[in-house]
Amino acid sequence: MAQARPYYGDKGFSTAFYDRVTGLDARLAGDVEIYADLAPAGGAVLELGAGTGRVTFALAALGHRVTGIDLAPAMLAQAQAKRIGLAADVAARIELRLGDMTSVDLKRTFALVVCPYFTLAHVPAGAAWRNTFATAARHLDTGGLAAFHLPRMExxxxxxxxxxxxxxxxxxxxxxxxxxxxxxxxxxxxxxxxxxxxxxxxxxxxxxxxxxxxxxxxxxYMADPEPAAATAGLTLDRPPIDLGGVGDVWVFRKG
Missing domain, CATH: 2.20.25 (N-terminal domain of TfIIb)
Incomplete structure (x- = not known):
């Protein structure tokens, strides 16, 4: 077998077939509803790891103003292409930007930050996690929530x-x-x-x-997220929320 490529690379099949494979994953059922319930009506949401826009577009369709950040140009290109086909009012509530969740600084805050589908688990559970939690905290309103979907260790x-x-x-x-x-x-x-x-x-x-x-x-990568969150001034807001039996949505509050 040829040497393995990085996942979600520009020419990888994981990118080309992302929507098809993700759409078949019943273990993600209900994640959009979880995130929507965490945001105030019409509130501004920042998504870290927006990918091809699955969560960003769904939250925008529910009336939220959503900024989606992703590190992979090929994934964002798919999102931009799909955005063209959205209703004008939904598309107007969406902003898509290339960026690294461990360091991005948009100079504004949001009511909710979400990091879905094991996105945080793609980076080592050390400095990268602490930096990502710092990004979330930097972009949160006081009292705002940050939700991270992480895999279960078992x-x-x-x-x-x-x-x-x-x-x-x-x-x-x-x-x-x-x-x-x-x-x-x-x-x-x-x-x-x-x-x-x-x-x-x-x-x-x-x-x-x-x-x-x-x-x-x-x-x-997986570890206890609470210490990394605490370094950014975020505290666990509620018990982790089960999602599909393979992961949990951890919800933290700022201030």
Missing amino acids: IMRAPGPADPSQPVMAEPLPEGGKLLLFVRSRTFREAIGRLDQVIEYAVADATGTIRDRSAERLTY
């Missing part, structure tokens, strides 16, 4: 599939054929809470012959 520890040669997903494509996902390797380092996986995306034609593939390395 899920991180779980072994990979018994047979890596068998796909964990086989989804028909509109143009014919199937999109296949394989977990080629999965290792967890307990001492640093790091999960490394090589996920291979493969496109098969109608005969089942694989015509194209992309092996990509997906890394997650």
